[in-house]
Amino acid sequence: MASRTVSVAVTGVGLVGSEFISQLLSLATPNPFRIVALSSSKHTLFAPDGLNITVNSWKESLAQSSAKTPQDLVQDLSKLVKPGQDVVFVDNTSAENIASLYPSLLSAGIHVITPNKKAFSGDLSLFDGILSSSAKSGAKFLNESTVGAGLPVISTLKDLVATGDKVKKIEGVFSGTMSYIFNNFSSGEEGGPSFSSVVAVAREKGYTEPHPADDLTGSDVARKLSILARFIPSLKEKVPLPQGYQSVPTTSLIPAGLASQSLSADDFVTRLADYDAEFDQKRSEALKEGSVLRYVGVVDLEQGIVKADLQKYPKTHPFATSLGGSDNIIMFHTERYSPRPLIIQGAGAGAAVTAMGVMSDLLKLI
Numbered sequence: 236m237a238s239r240t241v242s243v244a245v246t247g248v249g250l251v252g253s254e255f256i257s258q259l260l261s262l263a264t265p266n267p268f269r270i271v272a273l274s275s276s277k278h279t280l281f282a283p284d285g286l287n288i289t290v291n292s293w294k295e296s297l298a299q300s301s302a303k304t305p306q307d308l309v310q311d312l313s314k315l316v317k318p319g320q321d322v323v324f325v326d327n328t329s330a331e332n333i334a335s336l337y338p339s340l341l342s343a344g345i346h347v348i349t350p351n352k353k354a355f356s357g358d359l360s361l362f363d364g365i366l367s368s369s370a371k372s373g374a375k376f377l378n379e380s381t382v383g384a385g386l387p388v389i390s391t392l393k394d395l396v397a398t399g400d401k402v403k404k405i406e407g408v409f410s411g412t413m414s415y416i417f418n419n420f421s422s423g424e425e426g427g428p429s430f431s432s433v434v435a436v437a438r439e440k441g442y443t444e445p446h447p448a449d450d451l452t453g454s455d456v457a458r459k460l461s462i463l464a465r466f467i468p469s470l471k472e473k474v475p476l477p478q479g480y481q482s483v484p485t486t487s488l489i490p491a492g493l494a495s496q497s498l499s500a501d502d503f504v505t506r507l508a509d510y511d512a513e514f515d516q517k518r519s520e521a522l523k524e525g526s527v528l529r530y531v532g533v534v535d536l537e538q539g540i541v542k543a544d545l546q547k548y549p550k551t552h553p554f555a556t557s558l559g560g561s562d563n564i565i566m567f568h569t570e571r572y573s574p575r576p577l578i579i580q581g582a583g584a585g586a587a588v589t590a591m592g593v594m595s596d597l598l599k600l601i
């Protein structure tokens with residue numbers, strides 16, 4: 236594909252989307268990509284021969300543009316697919332309605348790259364639709380940033396499976412938000428910041444989902460576990476996940492008093508402060524046992540278990556001693572990597588590292 240034209244359409248220009256556009260426009264020249272479309276939920280810029288934008292000008296240009304439905308955009312992009320001309324749709328939203336377009340995009344020969352977990356962790360029929368339309372048209376989908384942000388988690392798993400290794404268990408800390416929260420809230424020392432204050436900082440740092448409740452319910456971790464599970468072919472017989480993340484037993488951290496309320500993200504974080512004492516108590520109980528709290532996930536093929544849970548770990552455990560910031564740690568126990576697992580660790584959330592994962596997927600296409 237080296238001498239081909241690669242047209243890129245970017246949908247979703249929030250934290251990750253904006254950073255992705257900056258990284259794309261800052262590639263060394265000659266830049267192999269041209270951006271043909273940019274869209275938010277209200278505005279769309281489209282130019283089949285490439286948009287005339289810079290890192291400093293695209294926001295204003297987009298704000299002045301009119302709306303286009305995602306379906307119309309798919310039609311416009313389909314017309315650009317020709318021999319020697321690749322088209323890539325980059326979904327930087329967390330929207331279900333955009334995720335549901337992937338089968339039509341792939342059927343039209345448009346590659347899909349995304350950090351959006353929705354299509355890969357929901358109903359199995361959408362995931363199967365993605366696999367079959369990609370197989371039929373030859374268009375690729377890449378979703379490295381859906382697990383561990385830019386960390387090479389999906390690519391490592393695919394390599395293990397493709398080379399014939401047998402995955403026995405994957406376990407670790409899969410949420411940058413939960414990692415940040417508990418690294419700071421439950422550090423193993425007496426006292427410490429309030430739970431609601433560390434949640435607020437995780438949100439300010441861009442680690443949370445657009446609504447932080449999606450992190451605190453554990454759904455974000457459950458989604459990542461179902462994504463990993465779906466890339467292990469032998470798991471389907473062991474642990475069927477027909478509804479994806481909703482089939483994963485998951486411990487929610489949302490206080491009972493807030494669970495039934497549908498609050499805006501701002502109100503949710505404000506109201507969380509009413510429940511700080513409940514979290515203080517959990518922290519003290521762990522500390523009395525010489526432990527810290529960590530939110531972990533596991534896909535265990537031998538035991539047939541997939542679950543996301545808040546657990547206590549001794550202060551000497553690697554989950555207590557080696558994690559900082561938004562670090563994820565993912566341990567692959569396999570036939571080859573045994574008894575010591577293959578371990579991947581590093582920042583697992585934030586715009587820069589997530590956009591890097593999306594960008595590296597794009598570079599893999601060429």
Ligand SMILES: NC(=O)C1=CN([C@@H]2O[C@H](COP(=O)(O)OP(=O)(O)OC[C@H]3O[C@@H](n4cnc5c(N)ncnc54)[C@H](OP(=O)(O)O)[C@@H]3O)[C@@H](O)[C@H]2O)C=CC1
Nearest residue numbers: 247248249250251275276328329330350351445584585589
């Ligand atoms: N932040 C992180 O650390 C990580 C994020 N991710 C994933 O990356 C994705 C983006 O996250 P993030 O950038 O933090 O979220 P943001 O909320 O900052 O950005 C999402 C953007 O999507 C836009 N959007 C929503 N619905 C639509 C739609 N139907 N059509 C077009 N645009 C739409 C929203 O803008 P508007 O409504 O104004 O149009 C918003 O700007 C999510 O799927 C998230 O799970 C993955 C790994 C790590």
Ligand SMILES: N[C@@H](CC=O)C(=O)O
Nearest residue numbers: 410411412442443444
């Ligand atoms: N909200 C998520 C973002 C990355 O997937 C997290 O905290 O891990």
Ligand code: NA
Nearest residue numbers: 379382384386
């Ligand atoms: Na990743």
